[in-house]
Amino acid sequence: MWRRKRTRRRRATSVTKHYQAHKEAARALVEARLAHYNQHYQLEWGRVAIRNQRRCWGSCSSLKNLNFNYKILFLPPHLQDYIIVHELCHLKEMHHGPSFWALVAEQVPAYQMYRTELRIIERAGHKVWETSARG
Numbered sequence: 001m002w003r004r005k006r007t008r009r010r011r012a013t014s015v016t017k018h019y020q021a022h023k024e025a026a027r028a029l030v031e032a033r034l035a036h037y038n039q040h041y042q043l044e045w046g047r048v049a050i051r052n053q054r055r056c057w058g059s060c061s062s063l064k065n066l067n068f069n070y071k072i073l074f075l076p077p078h079l080q081d082y083i084i085v086h087e088l089c090h091l092k093e094m095h096h097g098p099s100f101w102a103l104v105a106e107q108v109p110a111y112q113m114y115r116t117e118l119r120i121i122e123r124a125g126h127k128v129w130e131t132s133a134r135g
Ligand SMILES: [Zn+2]
Pocket: 086, 090, 095, 096
C-alpha cells in the first residue's frame, strides 16, 4: 500500500513541476498570438488562464474568459495558432455551427486539416501503438 501511494505522489509532483516550469512561456505565446489574430477579429475577452488539463486544448467560458492547456507550447506553430483562433472565435460564436467555422477559416483556411492532425497527436499521446498500427 505505502509503495503505491508514494509512486503516485512522486508522479503528481513531476507533472506539477513541468506545468509550473512552462506555464509562463505558454502564457506569453498565447497572449502574443491572441493579440496578433485579434487585429483581424477585434473581439474582447476577460481573463486568460493557462491550465494543466488532461484532454482539452482550450475553452471559452460564457463570461468570455479564455482557457488554454499549457501543453499547447509543445505543438507545432500552425496547430498552436489553430487552437488560439478556435477559442478566439468562440467569443463571437459560442457553438460549432457553420458561422463559427467560417469565422475560423478567415484566418486559418486549412483548419480541417489541422483538426485531423490534432486528433492524430492526441491519439498518439494516449496510445502510440494504435496510431502506428493504423498507419
Ligand atoms: Zn470549440
